[in-house]
Amino acid sequence: xxxxxxxxxxxxxxxxxxxxxxxxxxxxxxxxxxxxxxxxxxxxxxxxxxxxxxxxxxxxxxxxxxxxxxxxxxxxxxxxxxxxxxxxxxxxxxxxxxxxxxxxxxxxxxxxxxxxxxxxxxxxxxxxxxxxxxxxxxxxxxxxxxxxxxxxxxxxxxxxxxxxxxxxxxxxxxxxxxxxxxxxxxxxxxxxxxxxxxxxxxxxxxxxxxxxxxxxxxxxxxxxxxxxxxxxxxxxxxxxxxxxxxxxxxxxxxxxxxxxxxxxxxxxxxxxxxxxxxxxxxxxxxxxxxxxxxxxxxxxxxxxxxxxxxxxxxxxxxxxxxxxxxxxxxxxxxxxxxxxxxxxxxxxxxxx
Amino acid sequence: xxxxxxxxxxxxxxxxxxxxxxxxxxxxxxxxxxxxxxxxxxxxxxxxxxxxxxxxxxxxxxxxxxxxxxxxxxxxxxxxxxxxxxxxxxxxxxxxxxxxxxxxxxxxxxxxxxxxxxxxxxxxxxxxxxxxxxxxxxxxxxxxxxxxxxxxxxxxxxxxxxxxxxxxxxxxxxxxxxxxxxxxxxxxxxxxxxxxxxxxxxxxxxxxxxxxxxxxxxxxxxxxxxxxxxxxxxxxxxxxxxxxxxxxxxxxxxxxxxxxxxxxxxxxxxxxxxxxxxxxxxxxxxxxxxxxxxxxxxxxxxxxxxxxxxxxxxxxxxxxxxxxxxxxxxxxxxxxxxxxxxxxxxxxxxxxxxxxxxxxxxxxxxxxxxxxxxxxxxxxxxxxxxxxxxxxxxxxxxxxxxxxxxxxxxxxxxxxxxxxxxxxxxxxxxxxxxxxxxxxxxxxxxxxxxxxxxxxxxxxxxxxxxxxxxxxxxxxxxxxxxxxxxxxxxxxxxxxxxxxxxxxxxxx
Numbered sequence: 001x002x003x004x005x006x007x008x009x010x011x012x013x014x015x016x017x018x019x020x021x022x023x024x025x026x027x028x029x030x031x032x033x034x035x036x037x038x039x040x041x042x043x044x045x046x047x048x049x050x051x052x053x054x055x056x057x058x059x060x061x062x063x064x065x066x067x068x069x070x071x072x073x074x075x076x077x078x079x080x081x082x083x084x085x086x087x088x089x090x091x092x093x094x095x096x097x098x099x100x101x102x103x104x105x106x107x108x109x110x111x112x113x114x115x116x117x118x119x120x121x122x123x124x125x126x127x128x129x130x131x132x133x134x135x136x137x138x139x140x141x142x143x144x145x146x147x148x149x150x151x152x153x154x155x156x157x158x159x160x161x162x163x164x165x166x167x168x169x170x171x172x173x174x175x176x177x178x179x180x181x182x183x184x185x186x187x188x189x190x191x192x193x194x195x196x197x198x199x200x201x202x203x204x205x206x207x208x209x210x211x212x213x214x215x216x217x218x219x220x221x222x223x224x225x226x227x228x229x230x231x232x233x234x235x236x237x238x239x240x241x242x243x244x245x246x247x248x249x250x251x252x253x254x255x256x257x258x259x260x261x262x263x264x265x266x267x268x269x270x271x272x273x274x275x276x277x278x279x280x281x282x283x284x285x286x287x288x289x290x291x292x293x294x295x296x297x298x299x300x301x302x303x304x305x306x307x308x309x310x311x312x313x314x315x316x317x318x319x320x321x322x323x324x325x326x327x328x329x330x331x332x333x334x335x336x337x338x339x340x341x342x343x344x345x346x347x348x349x350x351x352x
Numbered sequence: 353x354x355x356x357x358x359x360x361x362x363x364x365x366x367x368x369x370x371x372x373x374x375x376x377x378x379x380x381x382x383x384x385x386x387x388x389x390x391x392x393x394x395x396x397x398x399x400x401x402x403x404x405x406x407x408x409x410x411x412x413x414x415x416x417x418x419x420x421x422x423x424x425x426x427x428x429x430x431x432x433x434x435x436x437x438x439x440x441x442x443x444x445x446x447x448x449x450x451x452x453x454x455x456x457x458x459x460x461x462x463x464x465x466x467x468x469x470x471x472x473x474x475x476x477x478x479x480x481x482x483x484x485x486x487x488x489x490x491x492x493x494x495x496x497x498x499x500x501x502x503x504x505x506x507x508x509x510x511x512x513x514x515x516x517x518x519x520x521x522x523x524x525x526x527x528x529x530x531x532x533x534x535x536x537x538x539x540x541x542x543x544x545x546x547x548x549x550x551x552x553x554x555x556x557x558x559x560x561x562x563x564x565x566x567x568x569x570x571x572x573x574x575x576x577x578x579x580x581x582x583x584x585x586x587x588x589x590x591x592x593x594x595x596x597x598x599x600x601x602x603x604x605x606x607x608x609x610x611x612x613x614x615x616x617x618x619x620x621x622x623x624x625x626x627x628x629x630x631x632x633x634x635x636x637x638x639x640x641x642x643x644x645x646x647x648x649x650x651x652x653x654x655x656x657x658x659x660x661x662x663x664x665x666x667x668x669x670x671x672x673x674x675x676x677x678x679x680x681x682x683x684x685x686x687x688x689x690x691x692x693x694x695x696x697x698x699x700x701x702x703x704x705x706x707x708x709x710x711x712x713x714x715x716x717x718x719x720x721x722x723x724x725x726x727x728x729x730x731x732x733x734x735x736x737x738x739x740x741x742x743x744x745x746x747x748x749x750x751x752x753x754x755x756x757x758x759x760x761x762x763x764x765x766x767x768x769x770x771x772x773x774x775x776x777x778x779x780x781x782x783x784x785x786x787x788x789x790x791x792x793x794x795x796x797x798x799x800x801x802x803x804x805x806x807x808x809x810x811x812x813x814x815x816x817x818x819x820x821x822x823x824x825x826x827x828x829x830x831x832x833x834x835x836x837x838x839x840x841x842x843x844x845x846x847x848x849x850x851x852x853x854x855x856x857x858x859x860x
Contacts, residue, residue: 192713192721195706203699209658209690210699210764211682211714270701 009275016263016279019312023286031293043166047289049174055285056173057082057249060232061256062263062277063177063184064114064225069260071218072201072269073121073128075225078256080139081113082233082249087146089234090154090243099158107230113139114226118219136253143245153242163238173235177278180231184224185274194272197221201269255284262312283312358421360385360548361406361437361517365415368401375401377572378415383517383548388539390559390580391552393569393592394755394783399552402569403519407439408432419516438510442522442781446494446506453477453490456509484508484538500531504538511542518542519550524558525781528643528809536562554783556585568592589784610634611669613803614772616655618664625650626828627664630820632772632803637794639818640807641843647827648807649691652776655805656688657681668771682715687765691776691807693754697761700750704742705731707749708763715768734763739789755786762793773797775806779813791817811840823847 027034027047037046061078068075085106092102113135120131154160165172188194199207200214208214232252237243262280265272287308291301314320361383368376376398383389393399404410406417408426417424419435426432429439446455453474454461462469462476470491477490484504494502503523511518520539524532539549539562551563559566560580568576568591576591613634618627625647632638640648654661657675666673673684681688690696699707708731713722722730731745738759742752749760758778765773778794779787794817798804808814814821821838823831823846831846 190721191718192716193718195702195709196714196718199699199702199706199710202701203695206696206699207710207714209656209678209688209696210711211679212710213679213714217718 009273012264012273013276013279015316016276016283019262019315020279020283020286023283023290023308027286027290027293030290030295034293039169042169043171044169047293049170051282051285051289052174053171054288055281056177057232057236057252058255058259058284059177059278059281060180060228060235061225061252062259062281063181063274064221064228065253065256066260066263066265066272066274066277067184067188067197067221068128068225069257069265069267070197070201070269070272071221072204073218073222074132074257074267075114075117075222076129076132076253077113077117077135077139078225078229078232079249079251079253080136080143081110081226081229082236082252083143083243083245084113084139084146085110085230085233086237086243086248087143087152087245089159089237090152091146093154093156093159094152099156099162102156102159103162103234106234107227110226110228110230110233111223112226114223114229115219117226118222121222122215122218140245143243143248147243147245149245151242151244155241159234159238160241161238163235163240173239176231176235180228181274181278188274193217198270198272201272256281258309259284262309262316264316284309359383361417361419363402363406363415363417366402366405366412366417367414368398368405368410369413374572376405376412379569379572379574380577381406381567381574382577383550384565385546385548386543387565388543388549388551388563390563390566391550391569392559392566392588394753394785397569397592397783398572399569400521400753401572403439403521403550403552406432406517407437407519433510433514436514436516437519438514438517439519439521440503440506440510440523442525446502446509448495448502449493451491452481452488452494452497452505455494455505456480456490456512458509460513480508480512481505484541485534498531500527500534503527503531503535507535507538507542511547515547517548517550519552521552522554522781523551524553524555532558554781554787556588556784559588560585592784610636610801613669615667615670616664617667619651619654619661619666620663621650621654621659621661622663624659624827625654628822628824628829629664630822630829630832632805634771634803635798635801636819637798637804637806637817639814639821639838640805640824641809641811641814641821642807642824642847643809646824646847647829648824649776650827651824652688652690652774652805652807655681656686656774658688679714682711682768685769685771686774687711687768687770687772688774689758689761689765689776689778691780693757693761693781698749698757701748703746704740704749704752704760705745707760708734708745708767711764712767730767731763734760734766738763738793753783755782758782758790759786762790766797770802772803772805775804775808777808778806779808779810811843814838814843815840 024034034047037044037048039045065075065078088109089102089106092105093099117132117135120126120134121128162172167175188197196212196217199210199212200217204214233249236248259280260277261267262283263273263276265277287305291304296304359382363379363381366376366379367374379398379402381402391399391402401410405412408428408431411427419437424435426435426437447458450458456477457473462473474490481488481490484507486501486504488497488501494505507518507520507523523535527535539551543549551559553559563580566578566580566588567574568578568588570592578588610633612631615631617629620627628651630638640651642648653659655666655675657677657680660676666675668684673680675681699710705727709722709727712730716722734740735742735745740759740763741756749757752760778790782790791813794804794806798817806814806818815838818838819834821833821843822829823833823843825847833842833846
């Protein structure tokens with residue numbers, strides 16, 4: 001079932017588009033050449049391309065993360081799964097196999113990790129944050145076992161092309177995340193999957209009574225997330241031509257969750273938009289670019305990022321939105337008795 | 353009851369708009385001290401909205417409220433409480449894990465040097481509750497008492513904090529007969545103390561028992577204010593519905609029905625329900641009677657596979673079924689509208705349309721989405737057939753009134769074309785109009801040859817549509833009534849009898 005038509009999709013992602021535009025405008029302000037593009041050897045170069053390219057891992061992660069969060073879950077293990085996938089790919093290559101086998105092995109490992117999480121959550125009924133914490137902690141250990149504690153490098157040109165190659169003038173990772181994103185969005189919205197996932201996230205008891213196989217659906221959703229994480233892990237490994245069990249994907253699970261939140265998806269589950277999450281991932285990457293270009297000392301980076309993200313979240317807060325609405329309507333935001341009415345805020349709706 | 357000249361609370365011209373809808377249109381409500389005032393109307397008539405405007409949960413869009421002659425506009429429920437307007441809701445709004453005393457004084461605990469004076473608080477709580485005719489230990493957690501006692505604690509808390517106007521929003525909806533009397537006793541005491549009390553309920557007999565005056569709403573407007581001694585129930589119902597309601601519950605009891613469709617043989621689960629045997633024919637309604645906690649809901653739950661039974665078999669047309677999950681039951685073309693709409697029925701944030709579609713889509717699997725056009729056709733069909741009142745089928749179902757939510761849930765299951773429809777309290781907490789419509793629907797489905805198993809605490813209702821009534825008590829089947837022996841008195845007799853009054857075996 002297609003529960004969204006084109007205009008409503010646009011309305012849904014409008015806040016994310018506006019924020020992205022503002023962040024990009026800030027980039028332009030500190031670096032006037034930000035939008036400049038040039039072509040060398042059939043490849044497009046420029047900061048915008050870099051944002052799309054560097055944003056690929058978080059964009060891939062947030063595709064699966066959006067689905068998991070829509071079911072009222074969360075997956076903390078995606079960063080560690082990236083490390084495992086990279087390690088598997090590198091060790092398969094080190095064993096003399098081709099890049100295709102390495103890719104398949106890495107994806108299978110990611111899928112397996114995701115299914116493991118899914119079983120813990122859906123069958124054993126462990127809270128998602130705890131269930132995935134297990135693999136978050138253990139995952140890097142597993143990756144280190146696979147690489148035997150070293151950074152396992154490789155020179156396979158096929159594998160490297162996945163992270164650093166060019167297809168139709170643009171870096172391969174861009175095509176990969178846009179392709180997977182489009183595929184998942186299409187499958188989820190053209191089939192009934194999206195609605196069933198939302199139903200589970202909103203009210204699992206009622207969904208089960210309505211005949212939804214919530215157990216299988218949950219396992220699948222975690223499986224998809226593991227798959228996305230593996231793809232991200234392969235891209236990162238291919239980019240640095242090696243598997244770094246300690247640092248690949250480190251803290252990226254938090255960026256992925258952040259992208260989903262900036263995308264306006266509620267951590268309480270329910271209605272979701274993958275497109276909005278992908279825009280969230282681009283916003284995060286644009287903020288990263290801004291910090292680099294602003295020329296501030298690197299020790300400020302994390303603080304600036306935190307401040308910018310706080311600002312984005314504050315702007316999105318329903319309370320602030322309400323207050324802004326009231327101000328615009330000429331009334332006092334609090335306590336004043338005005339004739340202007342805000343649109344039904346979420347708080348009012350909840351009171352129903 | 354003498355009529356005081358000045359009302360304690362007077363709301364005039366109250367209006368409230370929602371996007372695309374006028375929820376309240378210049379509504380007037382006059383509450384006199386020492387009077388119990390019923391607020392009546394169908395679901396969606398505006399009762400809840402009006403109450404929320406009075407208690408500060410909503411801001412009104414127009415009109416004035418005077419309390420004791422002063423204009424007031426509470427911006428929050430806390431402010432309303434401070435002004436003297438307290439509210440008690442259907443679902444007890446307390447913290448079950450805290451003690452009775454803590455609940456009573458939550459937010460204004462007695463302290464000394466910043467520390468809670470537990471002993472003093474318990475003593476005070478005991479004194480307060482004794483005023484309400486409750487002698488319970490306030491140091492016990494709230495959950496150790498029945499819902500009725502919890503409800504009285506909620507009332508006590510509201511009155512202690514506010515003390516002028518008490519709004520009771522369906523306080524008796526989940527109480528049984530004796531418990532209702534307990535709450536009514538409390539209401540009478542408070543009335544004698546001069547409080548103005550608003551009583552919202554769907555039970556008309558309760559209105560006539562406890563209330564002095566009634567304001568009737570329809571479609572967001574006041575259609576009448578009546579002194580209850582001077583009117584008959586039918587007049588009130590006519591006002592609420594805006595049409596003369598012919599014979600409220602038509603007693604056209606079903607005949608013997610057709611072939612035996614479903615047989616239960618010793619279906620039970622340890623600690624939940626002792627083995628029950630019964631059979632249901634196509635085209636008949638089997639009623640399940642019993643008090644709350646008697647095992648009615650448990651039987652429905654086991655039969656639908658929501659909880660797996662550990663004994664007995666269920667056969668459909670002679671073939672044994674394995675019912676370990678709701679999906680098994682749905683595959684056998686069973687359907688269940690559960691008792692608790694909010695937690696087990698609706699998926700609150702999904703649209704009315706998706707809620708109607710949910711069971712059908714779940715059965716088809718995610719790979720085969722029901723085509724958009726077909727979805728619209730199904731949703732439109734049931735919107736018209738069941739008269740589901742929603743501004744749009746795209747709005748979240750949580751915005752609908754209780755009766756309309758219930759109809760949407762019925763639509764969800766009817767869309768799957770079930771052979772056996774299990775209804776657990778299908779008319780609880782919904783208004784008279786929707787009530788009559790649902791009963792008519794039950795009749796229609798039965799005539800079309802569907803088998804129905806209906807658990808209800810409304811005896812007249814059970815008597816009206818059942819061809820057989822199975823009586824449960826203390827999680828045991830204690831009797832069955834058939835044909836002309838199905839009367840409210842006989843059912844009550846069977847429920848109340850110490851030993852099964854007619855230890856007759858249920859025909860299998």
